[in-house]
Amino acid sequence: MNTLILVLVILALATLSYVVGTRRSTGLVDNKPKDLHSLPGYYGLYVAMWCGVPALALLALWTAFEPTIVKHMVLASLPAQALLDPAGGPLSDQRISLMMTDIANTASGNISSGASQSYISEAAVYQRSLTDTGYWLMAAVAVALGLGLASLAYRRISPKLRARNDVESGVKYFMIACSTVAILTTIGIILSLLFESYRFFTQVPVTDFLFGLSWSPQTAMRADQVGSSGAFGAIPLFVGTGLIATIALVVAVPIGLLSAIYMSEYAAPKFRAFAKPALEILAGIPTVVYGFFAALTVAPAIRGFGETIGLDVSSESALAAGLVMGIMIIPFVSSLSDDVITAVPQAMREGSYGLGATKSETIRKVVFPAALPGIVGGILLAASRAIGETMIVVMAAGLAANLTANPFAAVTTVTVQIVTLLVGDQEFDSPKTLAAFALGLVLFFITLLLNVIALRVVRKYREQYD
């Protein structure tokens, strides 16, 4: 009763077809592969492809549609009175889906609430038999399809068969399918963001959302409670996001850029070989680790320092989150800048030295301007990373939507609010939940814009040296 076993069986058959196909192709020409149109392996792959791909495709279709078909058949088998409520009217859709869940649970042997009804256990038995028969039928059809197509392909093998071309076009279609999946997924996400945001904006005006100064998404459960209407002004979130990202960039850009210049222009090759991967490890540390480092080490240290010089620092501050985030994005700046600085042709440097320029003049006036577009690309990438970062901010910057530019105050960001809006039990049509989609949409546009700018800049850079 397991699809995985069936997949393995089909794969085993495909492997076998590969071996058989290869043998047959070499056998046809008396072990002189030169007489074949393609290398023997391609004939093997040709047979294996015909064996495996249609069978697996059938299996995938079956797995996708089987539950729906079985459900409809079970529903049709139920006695008429099962679909009526005690008052004699037809059952609501929700009740029917509840009953179907009961039947499915009984069929699979789980605990269910409605097993007392005799028609439910009957339906469960029926569902079980349907799934069982379906599975064996499916297994038989899939294996037969695989074997049948494989033997057809096997018979078509001849020295003139253009197996390589067929296999390669098969691979090409597979790659097209893969990229289609990626593209369709992206489109789906964007559409879902757009539609859900639209639903949000029918309940909260766009202008209130984009220009409102107060963020308080807690809506009341009942209409007579206090604060029954939330406030959805997103400005404090954007300001918080901007504040933290700015602090992060103020940390990361100078450190990253100067270390990149040091590594590419001054450091000995041995030091560079060690230092560059070491810096890149910073990007590999999980953000949750950065998060508790920020919350448990950096934030208290900043508060303690603030107290000693008489500043009022809250225990969760934009500064703590920004500093730690800055450390996290250093490798984005340093690694990319290092790459583009190294890519500046040596001829540029020599041209400058040849005119009597010093090393620092050469770096400042020739190398840096030539690498600038690439460096800007790296910084924009770091910026979009900083804007999208969540974990550090959740832990270290707090949840209070303060509209402030004070780095010692607690602020919150767009991503943090999305997290808090969706954690816990939610109604899917309340503005509180839908606000997350609107925030996500805005965030998506901001990072998209940054990425487009970064791509443009990098492309311009490419034109200069190619």
Place this chain on the structure above:
Amino acid sequence: MTDQHQPFEGTAGQPRIADRSVKVSATNANVYYGEKHAIKDVGLDIVAQEVTAFIGPSGCGKSTFLRCLNRMNDTIDICRVTGDIRLDEEDIYDRKIDVVELRARVGMVFQKPNPFPKSIYENIAYGPRIHGTATGKAELDEIVQSSLVRAGLWEEVKDRLDSPGTGLSGGQQQRLCIARAIAVSPEVILMDEPCSALDPIATAKIEELIDELRTNFTIVIVTHSMQQAARVSQRTAFFHLGRLIECGDTETIFTNPQHNLTQGYITGRFG
């Protein structure tokens, strides 16, 4: 400075310069790339306001030796230079020598045109700016114009000084690089195969330019083309496997070479 300059038994006929003023002179110069001994005991005089051509088969060390003359080899970590190389009787490998100042006096033009990705104007103004030569905008404009005029490029670019130097054709780019070198007012200009990336017409223009520049500068040119050496130079030095085989007046080298290696190379038997 007489017979100690003979680096190789075959260079017996190398005349020391008596009647002309020597700008650069090398004695027992050796260059090592790590373990590799790239230049072996080269002794050579370069005469002021003349064009000296370095010829020889690929890998013979002529470019390496050229790059010793403005210490451009310093940028290569594993490279080591020994011996005595003098510019106006002053040892350029002496500790007291500021390499930046040296390179301002000994300019360089490279094999592949390498204008900076800046405007034509900024390419020329780069040198005067870093050396603080010009005191004002007007003076800088003047230097840019006169450098471009002397490099024979002014008429072609005077209306587009603000467009990027990388947008010019290959030959124009190389003349831009020569103009850039002239703008610093060097005493010597080193040219490392300046025409090897150019078509014959652009090459002819550069050769003409080199001949004109000779009145003001001492020029050393590395070339693969013996015709070019014969056309532009007054003196020629022939290198082979890191050694200087023969050096003398171009006419003598090409009509009456003393060494059979030189003879073999210029008649095209190897190289």
